[in-house]
Amino acid sequence: MLKNIVEYSAPKDLKEAQRLLEQLAPRAQVVGGGLDLTWRERRDVKYLIGLDNLSLNFLELENGALKIGAQVTVRQLLESEIAGNFDSGFLRLALKRVATPLLRGVITVGGALAQAYPWGDLPALFLGLESRIVLFDGQERTVELGDFYSSSFREVLRRTIITQVILPLKEDRFSSYQRFSRVSVDIPLLNQMVSLKFQKRKIKKAKVLLGSRPGFPQELREVQDFLERKDLEGKAIEEASALAQKTASVEGDFRLSQEFRKHLIGIFLERNLKEIKRKYEDKFQAQ
């Protein structure tokens, strides 16, 4: 039991929820799935603000983007037909590797991106998919997820509520995701998200995110620059993998050594690039 909690509010509109959050900061927290509160037994929080009455549980395709309400769970996203077709089925494949089926019914997309645990799957995934998030702090604004994470976002979230996540649909984007964990349902001890866009059969733009390092996801910019204007073939894959291993910044912890994380980086990139080639070559050759 979270004995420190003195009040659980269930506001019926967003303005009221944000007003409560701001009024009761820094001892208040919104409740998405609630997992962050229950497993960590947070002692710094006294007031809980439920989001279940705010109609943030929606999934819509609109204007070339998938709009995901902040309260949508990973399970709902995984089981939806809309998400199943997203990026040629990539999103579904990646989400099936997140946590267990039970926990996927609790983890909300908004909550996972707000907590942004260094070992999380979703931050790296959604960064790689060029997500934007919609925030409400009395007024609504939309920001690139990457820019949000570059700011003091944890401080911002003391008074701001994530209401939705927007994934732009890009027909020219092909993605792959690798993760390493002790057992398949455990947290990742290293993960890597690769998204490539092609033009005239060459890589036009690359996004390579390395997460669970054990720190926050890192964009491997040198690898991204290297891959641009290259053909996705053996030599480029080999050199990109070596470059990733050389330039990525990882640490060791009690779960996994730095040396083994370093070792995995190049293997992951090779697998990701080969996977994109294997699955989507027909499609990107037509770009």
Next chain:
Amino acid sequence: MRINFRLNDQEVSWEVHPGESLFEALRRYGHQEVKGNNCRDGECGACTVLLDDVPVPSCTILIGKVEGKAVQTVKALGDAENLHPLQKAFLELGAVQCGYCIPGILLVAKALLERHPNPTREEIKEELSGNLCRCTGYVQQIEAVERAAQLLQEGGRDE
């Protein structure tokens, strides 16, 4: 604070602590059929209940989230006089040893069969992967879910 919800098809109104989990509240109100207090972070699945027909680890659900919703424990399946096809199948196939994980597994299986009346073995394995069993090795449990699907299709019991 007071919380109002449906529990096993009955309206209930409970006085709860705002920091309480659904698991803690259920146990405090005498629902010992909900096993748990093991991992306390949703990884073992022993405390699984259905929340609006979705299987969730009740130890991770803050009680405030339950307001106005429907919760089912394993008692919603059936009793000794009137077993659910899942319970029949688990008994028939020897899928129960100590029994501690079984309420959670039964509820996950119930939710699965309601969504996919004829799941493949891979789908069953995937869906049960969040429920740990230290006794059986899982084979009989998977087979029991297959058998229950068959019984339900033969008209074993309406869902």
